[in-house]
Each structure stands twice: as C-alpha cells, then as structure tokens.
Amino acid sequence: MDLIGLQSLLAGMRGAKVLCVGDVMVDRFVYGDVGRISAEAPIPILARAHDVVMLGAAGNVARNAAALGANVALVGVVGGDATATEALGLLKAEAGVEGFLVTDSARPTTLKTRFVSAGQQLLRVDEESRAPIADDVQAELLRAIEAAAAGAGAILLSDYGKGVVTAAVIDACHAAAAAGARLVVDSKARALDRYGPVDVLKPNAAELAYATDLPCETDAEIEAALAAALARCQAKAILVTRAARGMSLAVRGGAVRHFRSEPPQVYDTSGAGDTALAALGAAFAAGASMTDAVELALLAASIVVQKAGTATASADELVEAEVSERQASAEGKIATPERMLREVAAWRGLGLKVGFTNGCFDILHRGHVAYLAEAKAWCDRLIVGLNSDRSVAALKGEGRPVNDLESRALVLGALGSVDLVVPFDSETPLALIEAARPDVLVKGADYAKSEVVGGDLVESWGGEVKLAPIVEGYSTTAAIARMSRSA
DSSP states (O other), X not given: OOHHHHHHHHHHHTTOEEEEEEOEEEEXXXXXXXXXXXXXXXXXXXXEXXXXXEEEEHHHHHHHHHHTTOEEEEEXXXXXXXXXXXHHHHHHHSTTEEEEEEEOTTSOOEEEEEEEETTEEEEEEEEOOOSOOOHHHHXXXXXXXXXXXXXXXXXXXXXXXXXXXXXXXXXXXXXXHTTTOEEEEEEOOSOXXXXXXXXEEOOBHHHHHHHHTSOOSSHHHHHHHHXXXXXXXXXXXXXXXXXXXXXXXXXXXXXXEEEOOOOOOOSOOTTHHHHHHHHHHHHHHTTOOHHHHHHHHHHHXXXXXXXSSSOOOOHHHHHHHHHHHTSOHHHHTBOOHHHHHHHHHHHHHTXXXXXXXXXXXXXXXXXXXXXXXXXXXXXXXEEEEXXXXXXXXXXXXXXXXXXXXHHHHHHHHTSTTXXXXXXXXXXXXXXXXXXXXXXXXXXXXXXXXGXXXXXXXXXXXXXXXXXXXXXXXXXXXXXXXXXXXXX
C-alpha cells in the first residue's frame, strides 16, 4: 500500500463502526528508579515516581480503533469493585468509544499492575478471575452484543481466557456478523476450533506454537504451523503476528504470505496485539482488502511497540511512520518541534534521560563527532537543535552556511550519537529547550555555564548543564580557511 492508498484508507475509517467484545482489563504501570538492593532479600527496591493507568485487553482494542477514527462500541464485563469504577472513568474519557459494560459483583475487575524501571518491566501482578461468567451475567452480555452490533462493519473478539468469551458469546458474535460484518478473533486459547468459521484468527507466534505443538521461528516453521492450525479449525484465514519478523497470513486454499517492515526499536510490546487487531477491524469496517488491512495492522503495531505501556497509534502517526519507512534512517531522524514533543514524551514514559545541544554544524569535522559522542554519554537520547540557513547567516556572516540545512541535517542524522535533529530559525534555541525540557543541556567548553542559552531554565527544573571538551585544531572556520588557501 502506497502513501496515497494509506491516506485514502484512513479517510474511509473515519466514522466506520467497530464492535469490540471480550475481556476488559485495567492496565496500571508503576514507574520508578532502582538504585539499590533490599537488605531483607536479594530484590531491587523501586523508588516509585508515577503511575499510568489505561484500559487493557478488549478495552485497549477499543481505544486503538477509536484512535484510528472509528466509532467503537465496547462490550465486556467488570466487577463491582474500585477497579471497575476506575475502568468506567477511563472509558468515559475515551472519545469515540461507547461502553456496554455488564457488572458482575461476584468477580473482580481484571487488573494488571506492571512495575517498570529504565524501560524494563521488573514484575507484573495480576488480580483476576478465570471462572466462566454466571448465566444471568451472560444473558445480559448477549443482549448488549445484540444492541451494540447495529451498523458494525467489523466485530473484534478478544479472548484473554478470563471467563467472558463463552460458547454463547461466540455464537452471538457470529449472529451479529451475519448482517455483513467481518469477525476477527484474538485468542489465547489452545483450542482454536471453538470459534467456528470466523473471518480471521489472529494469534501471535507463541500462541500459534502453543495451539499446534509446533515450532514457530522460521518462515518454514510458521507455514507448517499455519497449515496445521487451518486443519484443526474452521477459520477462513489465520494471521500470525511475529514481532520483529513481521506478520504471516494463511488464507484457506491459498499460499502463506509473509509481510515485513523495517524492524522498529522495541521499547514495550504490551498491547501490540490489541493494536494489530484494532487496525484490522477498522480497516475491514472501511471496506479494505485483506492485504491492505494486514499492512495497516503491521504499520500500527510497529508504532506502539516504540511507546511505553498499552499505547495507541493515531492516523497522523501512521502517515508519519509510512513516510519515515520510505526514507533513509538519517532522514527519519529529522523532526519538527511537534514530533520532538511526541518523541520526548515517549522517552520520558520509559524513564530515559533526554539531552539537548545545538549548533550550526556547517562542515562536520572530527571535533563535532567527538563533541556529540561526549554529549550522548551524558544522556540516553540526544536531541540536536540545528540552526536554519538564515540563522547561520545571521550568526556567521556572508558566505555561510557552506552546506545547506538539508545537507547538514542529513549528516548529523547519520551519526549514531544523535537521536533527533530539530531545525530552528530563531537566533537561539530557547523555544526548543523550553518545549523539550531536557534533563541535560550540553555546550562546548569554550562557553562558561552562565553563558549557555537556556541553562538557567534547565537547572530550574532540576536538570544539568554540561560543558563538553573541545578538540583543539578542529573548527568550521579553520576548515573554510584551509579550503580558501588551497583554492
């Protein structure tokens, strides 16, 4: 699917109706720093910094479908506890999602609490019941499915094995899909045949291996496992998600197709399967072909694994990701201030330290490379503010810059020490510094700390100002002088 095709599909998804049914959870992420080991036992001590709470499982599928522009109905079960109140509050805050949640006071609302430090999960604590829902709760759930399904172009069934997706619920989804909706199932179950003739089953590689007792690493192994799975169930197609290896699709009666993308930098895989399911559903609801729906799901999943927690991917992010995938990696690092804000928010969500430096970087030389490497050593992610051609001319005078903005940005983006290049047109990078709020602000040691633009601001919010050593004998001015003498 090309960029025009993607934009056309995204436009068609706006307002398309998607029904999400299944296990509704609350995902809580507790972030903090680990600086010592407990004296009571050989375990890390997490200094709690902040919590992030969001809807998970079928709730996360609904969030993701709404983020792509669909109108979403969410059907599921919650308990009569404080977590249920939290879930209802989260649902109310989700634009584009209408809730049809049934209360079962005899069971807890499923809650997953993850403890995270420096982007790594240390522990997960689950509060849940796996018992099948009671008959009266099931009856109310069936009525909710019938009421919520009107006008849906896709029905997405999330079965996390918490007792909500019973045989009667599956039958109700088939009955609702008979009006013209595509039925897609994301299941943790071993018995794939329990879902009947659904349009698509969407396990991940580990779940496919569990269901078939076959290895699922290589393409050949995946193909064999998919053939075995199709022989054991009535699904019309099976799509297996394979993390960095992409996705593989088997349509009954056809050959397996493998879908690839540039492997993303994975921060957190929580909820990536939910995102893929939501993208499939939203695409199907908009009338997309199987190929386009799978390509959209792959693109959306590649975005959310680069974020912290159970995240969503917006239509704008999909377009930006598609553009970036078609560019060289250096080009992909060149960002607007708006994109910088999104990247910084994602980095902070992972507990990463953000650094900032700036300059003209007109003729990149050994001194620049050493300087930027030193700056990166003080942080986890380094942003370089880059003067525009106009501002370089204003600062350096006639004949500068030697290299235009695009050329300078591409060369900087090719350096491993640089994570983001953000051009700016003003005389100083103060606005970028105020927006990014870096933890570390870096300038060359030819400055005094009191002379560093934005240094007082960075220190006011608890950040540091660092002065990187200058490599003697290397400068753009000297390089220009040498070129002039040899001309």
